[in-house]
Amino acid sequence: MAQRACPVGLLATDYYDNIHTFIDEASEDGHDFVASPLAHPSFRRFIEGTEEIDAMNSWRDSPVFQRKDLIVKSPKYSDLLVGVLAAWYRFDSPDHELQLNSELALKQELAWASHLGLLSVMLPVLPEKNVTNMARVLNNTMASISYTQLWIKVPVTSKEGGESPWKLWNRIRTLTEHSTKIHVALELTKDLPDDDELDRWLAEPVKALIVPHDVFVANPKQYPVLPKPHQDFVKIVMDKLRPNILVTLPEVPSFQNASPVTYHEYIRFLNRNLPELDAVDSFAAGYRDYLQAPLQPLMDNLDNSTYETFERDPIKYQQYEEAVYRALLDRDPDATKKTVVMVVGAGRGPLVDCCLRASERSKRDIHLYALEKNPNAFVTLQNKKEEEWQDKVELIFADMRTWKPSHQTDILVSELLGSFGDNELSPECLDGAQKFLKDDGISIPAAYTAYCAPLSSTKLHNEVASYKDLEHFETPYVVMFQQVCALADSKPLWTFDHPNPVFPCTPEGNPVNNLHNTRYQQVTFDVAKPMTMHGLAGYFESVLYKDVMISIHPDTHSPGMFSWFPIFFPLQSPVQVPAGAQVVVDFWRLSDKKKIWYEWAVVVKNKNDQQDLSITAIHNPQGRSYWVGL
Amino acid sequence: MAQRACPVGLLATDYYDNIHTFIDEASEDGHDFVASPLAHPSFRRFIEGTEEIDAMNSWRDSPVFQRKDLIVKSPKYSDLLVGVLAAWYRFDSPDHELQLNSELALKQELAWASHLGLLSVMLPVLPEKNVTNMARVLNNTMASISYTQLWIKVPVTSKEGGESPWKLWNRIRTLTEHSTKIHVALELTKDLPDDDELDRWLAEPVKALIVPHDVFVANPKQYPVLPKPHQDFVKIVMDKLRPNILVTLPEVPSFQNASPVTYHEYIRFLNRNLPELDAVDSFAAGYRDYLQAPLQPLMDNLDNSTYETFERDPIKYQQYEEAVYRALLDRDPDATKKTVVMVVGAGRGPLVDCCLRASERSKRDIHLYALEKNPNAFVTLQNKKEEEWQDKVELIFADMRTWKPSHQTDILVSELLGSFGDNELSPECLDGAQKFLKDDGISIPAAYTAYCAPLSSTKLHNEVASYKDLEHFETPYVVMFQQVCALADSKPLWTFDHPNPVFPCTPEGNPVNNLHNTRYQQVTFDVAKPMTMHGLAGYFESVLYKDVMISIHPDTHSPGMFSWFPIFFPLQSPVQVPAGAQVVVDFWRLSDKKKIWYEWAVVVKNKNDQQDLSITAIHNPQGRSYWVGL
Numbered sequence A, B: 001m002a003q004r005a006c007p008v009g010l011l012a013t014d015y016y017d018n019i020h021t022f023i024d025e026a027s028e029d030g031h032d033f034v035a036s037p038l039a040h041p042s043f044r045r046f047i048e049g050t051e052e053i054d055a056m057n058s059w060r061d062s063p064v065f066q067r068k069d070l071i072v073k074s075p076k077y078s079d080l081l082v083g084v085l086a087a088w089y090r091f092d093s094p095d096h097e098l099q100l101n102s103e104l105a106l107k108q109e110l111a112w113a114s115h116l117g118l119l120s121v122m123l124p125v126l127p128e129k130n131v132t133n134m135a136r137v138l139n140n141t142m143a144s145i146s147y148t149q150l151w152i153k154v155p156v157t158s159k160e161g162g163e164s165p166w167k168l169w170n171r172i173r174t175l176t177e178h179s180t181k182i183h184v185a186l187e188l189t190k191d192l193p194d195d196d197e198l199d200r201w202l203a204e205p206v207k208a209l210i211v212p213h214d215v216f217v218a219n220p221k222q223y224p225v226l227p228k229p230h231q232d233f234v235k236i237v238m239d240k241l242r243p244n245i246l247v248t249l250p251e252v253p254s255f256q257n258a259s260p261v262t263y264h265e266y267i268r269f270l271n272r273n274l275p276e277l278d279a280v281d282s283f284a285a286g287y288r289d290y291l292q293a294p295l296q297p298l299m300d301n302l303d304n305s306t307y308e309t310f311e312r313d314p315i316k317y318q319q320y321e322e323a324v325y326r327a328l329l330d331r332d333p334d335a336t337k338k339t340v341v342m343v344v345g346a347g348r349g350p351l352v353d354c355c356l357r358a359s360e361r362s363k364r365d366i367h368l369y370a371l372e373k374n375p376n377a378f379v380t381l382q383n384k385k386e387e388e389w390q391d392k393v394e395l396i397f398a399d400m401r402t403w404k405p406s407h408q409t410d411i412l413v414s415e416l417l418g419s420f421g422d423n424e425l426s427p428e429c430l431d432g433a434q435k436f437l438k439d440d441g442i443s444i445p446a447a448y449t450a451y452c453a454p455l456s457s458t459k460l461h462n463e464v465a466s467y468k469d470l471e472h473f474e475t476p477y478v479v480m481f482q483q484v485c486a487l488a489d490s491k492p493l494w495t496f497d498h499p500n501p502v503f504p505c506t507p508e509g510n511p512v513n514n515l516h517n518t519r520y521q522q523v524t525f526d527v528a529k530p531m532t533m534h535g536l537a538g539y540f541e542s543v544l545y546k547d548v549m550i551s552i553h554p555d556t557h558s559p560g561m562f563s564w565f566p567i568f569f570p571l572q573s574p575v576q577v578p579a580g581a582q583v584v585v586d587f588w589r590l591s592d593k594k595k596i597w598y599e600w601a602v603v604v605k606n607k608n609d610q611q612d613l614s615i616t617a618i619h620n621p622q623g624r625s626y627w628v629g630l
């Protein structure tokens, strides 16, 4: 739980002459921190140029604060303080002087905040339409400030007739190249927009959530609480983004039992009562939005710790056991035969255990082989045989693609799946192994399908961008999604079926080449709300046997299974997807004699007239940045 | 003329069993080269998979040509030959086998062409709708071929109900990251689209122009000629892009006097009769689309050769002389006074000569000073004084920003302009110099305005991209535009007026800081035809005195003036601009104590609903990549 605790602070609604008293009182009432203006309203005269001309000129030439223009005059309490910047900036003014004064004053305030050592400052107003000059000023100013971070206050709903705040934020973010120093302080309003619009914020760098007092309502006992839709959204944001939370207090108590303490206490109550983490979430806690290079289990040998991690999955082995169980019943309905079962890629043996349990439960006799090519895992297999399995299992140390079997099997069991299904070369390995399988034999899995969906995530984009090279933008990552939002539901790309009877073989039964394992698919997504697309989410769904499935696809995810996180294919340059546009994704699985790789490209089209709005490059041509070795 | 000569070749319309005879005859008829299919139609059986299964499989595993499937069987004549690839590729087929065979066969053909040492091959058909897979195949295949270039045949008009060929080409180009190995072979059709649509091709890498025989009409003497619109377009393309030209011949002569010779002779006739190059064009011949870093005449000292080049301009000095002449008349209507004239930044002295001529012509007495800070140019000034001017001119070796004048001038003459007007720091220099000017004195120039327009140019984009770094995409270039097409007419950004009475000064009369020379402007362009935008064109227009102007702005360009080429501000990632969209450009001129720089950003919006279609980063924040030193 503690890891989901959000600090709760008090946002000043006035300019306090004695900021220290304000902070003391706020702390005594139990707030973790406060947010207060740094400068006094008198500072406004410089921004608006109403100061007398000589003073104005000398300020413009070298801006310095006069003590009387400051509310926060010293670094005392600076660890408890978020500085709120002046509210009178007019970066969008047609008056160049006003623009320029705003820029000079903002620099001055930020320099002061940085001198005080403030961790964060908040810009309290967005321009109504034109944010470009503001984006430029923020970008340039923040570049020279090393420590302090900026939050921009953005309301969740637009003013009557005003621009969508998300659209303004989206421009700022894109114009500043997704600056990692500029974040969102999302302000709740009495009315909330629909869920789609709220969900978009989950893909944004929301560092603070502002809950103004007028959003609270009274509960039957006359304490301040949030309406249900606000509660729900606050909880989701707490769970996914762990923001700082800022409440404001009314000047006069709104409800009978409302006191300065009750607002933050209610927020903390919500925070304590987030839904329990399920098995997957607890497992994933440390991995959220953390990019991992996908495994190369064929070229490399997996570590002991990797085996240990995925062997803890409570669901995967259950499903495999069930699949083998059903296959054994079908294969030997009268329990008269001895069914040959071969686990290929046995690792440290858990699928061998599944087969033994299935045999026991089905009361069907089996002859069990376990094949593995990793010499280290093979030692563990030998230990298990010595200590546990003994005669029940025969071990084979070999690569399934080249091993020459002495006889054939009824059931071939394997788990060579990656997050995208085929990305750990299951198709290539099983093509080699299917020569062990009798003509009417069963492969478990019988099939797997790759899925993809367009995805928005400032966080993931910035993680990839931090490497500052093209290569990392042409590499997929295994990642537990957290601060993301899909632009549309995912769609299937391609399927691999096993056994596969249709490719040309050598006399030994091996595929002559790998052409039959190449794939190409174009899928089109309709997008309802404007979004920035940063990449593609990838998933798989696999039929183990008949209706026994495993899936990491959001709609069909096997509950509690945590062996696989989704896969993320980034886009080099994020693309804008306006409302009602279509995202056309082209995806390829390609191969030469030594490797397989993926390429992907995106075209954003206007749905009505089919005009092209954005076209990306084809990513990873010839596997130049990323490939999986055969 | 010779530099605009385009080779004219013959495009085969059939599969010739004896290619050598065909080439011999074409050469004898006077063609410079031929284009012929490399493979025989029999090769089609592999692409379509109609070959018998074993042969098919063995071909797919390692494609090799059988002699009978080839028309071009040996490298003989390969220097005269453009290879035409097979016409049966179906990269867009829903049938994966057909796609795959197409890819294998294309690789095979290209490998053969490369082995033959062909300079170019041509792909004769575009898919009807989906070019993405074709783009991927071409991109991957061309990457492994070092020498041979690819032309894609693209007709200027779409088939009834088909996609716009430009749109298909635009996708291919963008998907392949503007590959420098993939070009256009533009095919004329009987009907031509409107000029806007034709003009777009001038920004594309058109390496060949195909003029099929059925586009020709008979002239009164029954010789083949082109209709007027075709003539005009062919001439423009010849002038700007210098493509290879390919004609085809009818099977039976179409007109009484048409012979195999008459088609290419007519094309050569057009080529010989391109409009004469004007002074600017002749001067610019070697500079077309060549990127030059803008001068830094303040920080650096110009070379003698640079002065020599711009002093050859026939117009600039004429206009300056006229401006000084008019100012002298206005200043001293009755010819009773002695007018003080000061040339600041006199260089090697041509503006001094202008002043002397103006004085003579106007019969007005002047007292002439010439100030220059470049020590090397100052030697030339001394030579001129010694040998020519003698007492007529007083020389001052100084920086105009810091020199303390003993008395003031009536007319201040300078030429410190860059292609964007203020980009060579004329505003900053003249701010310093205006203290020499009497209160009612005249500055020549009196004003200058920067203009910009959104621009498409594959060529310029590729030139910048070839540096493979961000820095070069955030730098403007001075460049004589050639293979470019503007998306809309240019618009003014900002103006500098001289003298400028409004900035705060030190007691010595120098500006306290440079804030008054910062500028910010947002301009919006309406775009009619879909295009890819690669950057911004920049121009200036300057009022020297009253209605005496100099301009490099396309609409008002001073005829024959060649001292300035336009300036090009690139975009890091080209953006798609659909028909009817708006391009919003934000441009800044910014300054700190040591330098000035520009920043620029582009938002493409849907005009109707104002949705954002593309947003670029703000380029060159804080002048990180490009700046001009004060």
Ligand SMILES: C[S@@+](CC[C@H](N)C(=O)[O-])C[C@H]1O[C@@H](n2cnc3c(N)ncnc32)[C@H](O)[C@@H]1O
Binding pocket: A297, A298, A301, A302, A310, A311, A344, A345, A346, A347, A348, A349, A350, A351, A371, A372, A373, A374, A377, A398, A399, A400, A401, A414, A415, A416, A417, A429
């Ligand atoms: C994802 S692990 C699964 C291990 C175990 N079956 C389980 O489910 O816990 C895949 C295993 O297949 C093995 N493997 C991969 N390719 C193989 C090949 N070509 N021949 C034999 N083993 C292979 C790897 O070494 C690894 O131990």
Ligand SMILES: C[S@@+](CC[C@H](N)C(=O)[O-])C[C@H]1O[C@@H](n2cnc3c(N)ncnc32)[C@H](O)[C@@H]1O
Binding pocket: B297, B298, B301, B302, B311, B344, B345, B346, B347, B348, B349, B350, B351, B371, B372, B373, B374, B377, B398, B399, B400, B401, B414, B415, B416, B417, B429
């Ligand atoms: C573009 S050249 C023009 C030269 C000459 N007037 C002509 O039109 O041929 C500009 C000249 O101004 C000089 N210059 C630039 N800044 C100057 C400054 N601050 N003080 C004095 N001279 C300067 C340069 O050295 C250069 O010779």
